[in-house]
Amino acid sequence: MGKTSKDKRDVYYRLAKEEGWRARSAFKLIHIDDNFKIFEGVRRVVDLCAAPGSWSQVLSKRIRAEAKNEATKIVAVDLQAMAPIEGVFQIQGDITKLSTAQKIIKHFDGEKADLVVCDGAPDVTGLHDMDEYIQHQLLVASLNITNHVLKEKGTFVAKIFRGKDISFLYSQMSVFFKSVIVFKPPSSRSSSIEAFVVCKDYSPPPGYVPAMENPLMNGGYSEEFQNATKLNKMITSFITLGDLSHLDSDTTVKLEVGGEDYETMDAVQKPISPFYEESVQKRKNNMLAKMEDKLESISLDSPSYGPSCST
Secondary structure: OOOOOHHHHEHHHHHHHHHOOOOOOHHHHHHHHHHHOOOOOOOEEEEEOOOOOHHHHHHHHHHHHHHOOOOOEEEEEEOOOOOOOOOEEEEEOOOOOHHHHHHHHHHOOOOOEEEEEEOOOOOOOOOHHHHHHHHHHHHHHHHHHHHHHEEEEEEEEEEEEOOOOHHHHHHHHHHHEEEEEEEEOOOOOOOOOEEEEEEEEEOOOOOOOOOOOOOOOOOOOOHHHHOOOOOOOOOOEEEEOOOOOOOOOOOEOOOEEOOEEOOOOOOOOOOOOOOOHHHHHHHHHHHHHHHHHHHHHHHHHOOOOOOOOOO
16 A cells, blocks of 8 residues: 555555555454454454454453453464554464464463454456465465464454355365354455455364364374265355445545645554565666666767857
8 A cells, every 4th residue: 555556545444554554454354343243252362364464453452351360371473573452462374384373372481362363465467367266275375374273262353365266275174163254344445355254263173183284184084084985066145235325445545635735644653574576676776777878878969068258
């Protein structure tokens, strides 16, 4: 999201800055909780792929308020460094590594999480099949580490890209959860293929042993489960909200207030050493080099004019 793009005209983008959220995605988790009450009774939470931290902000504010005087523990995990958030313990690690799961459980004093959330997504390329495939792999990775850190009856919420083969993922998640619902919050742009899968009542198959190396079929199932035959495809409930009482996430508004240009606001929290920083600097250096070469060629090709004199 940048000042020079249409994002600055996005209602939720501007509202996030005004309310102090690090990103507009905060409203997506708020809308999920408003409709599914996923924070009720929750004291231990894991936020996967947490940077820049908007979901961790929501978790810190809502869960600590709901818990009142009870102790809460919130863990945020990401490969990138993230600016501190009050009440949130950060782990800079890889969600595909067993060591990351062990660090989470260690912070919970050997206990497991009541709730795991993941708003992670790849940097989209515009090639939809590729983007959907990478997102699905990320979802599998988040589901895998969830199998290590989530307690029975717990809840798992994650971003998902709806594509032609998505029903297979729904069926996989239904193996581990009794309730699987796909939700499209009003703060999610209707033009986007993103939605959020809300999985409740974690109940892994008898005899299932989580394994990072081969997450879904590791040979650790009971004989009854191995001999079971089920269709890979299933029909999953899809819920979307949006009426005249909600803000329209696709609506753009004029940038004039009282006849004057709207003054843009800075980001609540800028990224710490973002992975794209080196690429941006290289692009700037290349542009400066091209401009210098162009100016030099103009100065060499242009005729020189001296002062005129008359005799």
